[in-house]
Amino acid sequence: DAGVIQSPRHEVTEMGQEVTLRCKPISGHDYLFWYRQTMMRGLELLIYFNNNVPIDDSGMPEDRFSAKMPNASFSTLKIQPSEPRDSAVYFCASTYRLTYYEQYFGPGTRLTVT
């Protein structure tokens, strides 16, 4: 398997613009997690899905953030409108319930909002 795939790898946008980050989990995995990493706050869990259903979105910063998982092989994290404080590296990770301990991370998307 190719592992968790994220796109784009880098995104530079202007404040106020909409940003969409994409993730393809490992085939067969039924849990998907979105994380944000910054120097100040470390690695934060934003939201996670089980079988395409959002389970816990308590880490989503505010209403500007939304996430969807329309099918088992694709998820998006959208920020609208984006702000400079959203600049961070966003990671997607997936795991499977029978080995649900082991999360596999994607390479991340580095977002810069100017």
Add this chain to the structure above:
Amino acid sequence: GENVEQHPSTLSVQEGDSAVIKCTYSDSASNYFPWYKQELGKGPQLIIDIRSNVGEKKDQRIAVTLNKTAKHFSLHITETQPEDSAVYFCAARDGSSNTGKLIFGQGTTLQVKP
């Protein structure tokens, strides 16, 4: 909820020396403790993990110990090499959920000097 504290935040050792990173957790129901290594520009990668029914686990030069009574666990790297230089994260599985949700420590930047 679970809280994970990690120390030290930075660690510098001479090649060949040992490195130890320590973490404490708050939720006595936590039962799984992975360690991740993050190299520059990459996502975190699982390097070793331990479950609450085991006190120690080794994999070549790395080992993890768990003290459930004191609620702390440690990563030990022996005979360090320059390629061990990276950021290391400990994590604890959220004991209140049954979904593999992980709570991460703040990370330790390890520098191995040749």
